[in-house]
Amino acid sequence: MKNFLKVERAKQNITQAELAVRVGVSRQTINSIEIGKYVPSTLLALKIASVFEVSLDHIFMLEESDWS
Amino acid sequence: MKNFLKVERAKQNITQAELAVRVGVSRQTINSIEIGKYVPSTLLALKIASVFEVSLDHIFMLEESDWS
């Protein structure tokens, strides 16, 4: 799964720490998601999308390899 | 978090078992999500949305209480 968290943060000029506070997780959680260390729960992903005011599909996307 | 998995399955006439196979998880996982036992990962939620050919936001929705 790909994500455009970093891009979206850049667009809206929000730091990892600030995003973390706004969605109620630790900064490292945001960082880990951003560098692809793991996939967030749907709850967290929806919250992130909500903070950015975009749809989830705009930030998180399936890849071919996710189906194998 | 609310979800309309059951509704969507009904619409498309797909059983829990069939959906489970198509997204690559156990039937119990689908069942547990449906009855609100737990929240799926973003990967799984995206796959489910993909099988149903709708956007994730159409099936999984945040509630007020998710923010507290």
Added chain:
DNA sequence: TCAAAAAGACAAGTTTGTTTTACATTTTAT
């Protein structure tokens, strides 16, 4: 009405997400 299929439930165990702490590196602004 009866059997088969589908769905609900539950417990134990494994895997993965998340937190916390702590430190190193990079970026930004002065």
Added chain:
DNA sequence: ATAAAATGTAAAACAAACTTGTCTTTTTGA
């Protein structure tokens, strides 16, 4: 050039997602 802010990284511990297995209940259709 330097300090401060932001980001990267990593390990240990805990919480939540997911599996497997088994059993019960509900729904469906012949």
